[in-house]
Amino acid sequence: MDFIDVNDTTKAAGATLVKPVSNAIRILRYLSQVGTPERSVDIARQLKINPSTCFNILRTLVQEDVVDFSALSKRYSVGLGLARLVEQVVTQGHRVQMAKPLLQNLAARQRVTITLWRKMSPDRIVIVASAASPTDVRIDMAEGQRLPILMGASGRLFATQIDLDDPEVQGSFDTIRWAQPLSLEVYREEVRQAAERGWALDDGHFSGGILAIAAPVYSPNHSIDFTVSAVMFRGQRDEAGLADLGKALIEFCNEVAGVLY
The missing domain is CATH 1.10.10.10 (Winged helix-like DNA-binding domain superfamily/Winged helix DNA-binding domain)
Known part of the structure; x- marks a missing residue:
């Protein structure tokens, strides 16, 4: 053979x-x-x-x-398996398109840029939809942008379902190029906080001068395949405003889950 x-x-x-x-x-x-x-x-x-x-x-x-x-x-x-695979891809793409008006509405209400991230592989995430803030000075996030799965506010959410004690995961963390470096110990604590309060924060580590808050979109089996992130300039909101935005994102993710799944 x-x-x-x-x-x-x-x-x-x-x-x-x-x-x-x-x-x-x-x-x-x-x-x-x-x-x-x-x-x-x-x-x-x-x-x-x-x-x-x-x-x-x-x-x-x-x-x-x-x-x-x-x-x-x-x-x-x-075989039928190929047809099912294609159907799943087409269906999911259609659902992402259906979610875009919801993202745009949220961006207008909160006056921040809203992005929808999807886990595309065990070590990568990608922006599948983006809605820019309607303000004159705004942050644009391009659809198709890919990042290591641990990076950014969304990365801290995906990390809640990853074993951070795994040597391979720790090795991957060490290769990430942060705008503002942080230790694995600090990162691990921020992941714990994200799991506890239901939303994650990245304050200038992903990109200098940029702050992002993200919440998870849970699948029916409670896995995280999508996250929604609000991106803004640092100092745009105080601590209480950030907490309110985090809660608003949790509510929004519960709503958009009905569209994505």
């Missing part, structure tokens, strides 16, 4: 190309386009993939439920 070498990589346009991954995507694209069940040998010939390699990739895709195999005809076709 042939095995797929995950180290089988080449350089393409300055980026690393992992051949087995590329071939798996090509196979899925081909099966989607032809629209009819195909034999492994025919797929390999059409895509110019080594037959045994193609067979092993197809078997893996069948195990992952994104390709179906008919034992009777010995042919492969796109």
Whole structure:
């Protein structure tokens, strides 16, 4: 039996190309386009993939439920798992779009910039929606901006569901470039406070002169996949005003959860 070498990589346009991954995507694209069940040998010939390699990739895709195999005809076709995966992505994107007017309304009421963050991987978060403050002097946060999962006010919320004693997590923390550095001990205490009061604060550590407050959007199983963050200039609100904003964000996140889930 042939095995797929995950180290089988080449350089393409300055980026690393992992051949087995590329071939798996090509196979899925081909099966989607032809629209009819195909034999492994025919797929390999059409895509110019080594037959045994193609067979092993197809078997893996069948195990992952994104390709179906008919034992009777010995042919492969796109599986329901792929359709469900695409549906989930499209549905979630649609729900984020539905949440945008709510973000804009909150930004106008609170006169701060509001961002919706999403956990995109075990170590990264990304802004999926942003609504700028309607004031003349404002902070713009670009959609698509990615950060280490521990960074910023939102990072402190995601950190409440991460083991900060894990050496790998501590190593990741040490590589973060803060505008205003802080120790892991201080960070750990701020994470504890965030878990206790339900909202987190980053005072100038993410970006000099900028203060952010964030609250979690809990999923039905109480995991944190999204956060909502209010971004403002330092000194824009006093301590009581920040606490009031934190409570307002908690209420808003309870509301927007009904749209995102």
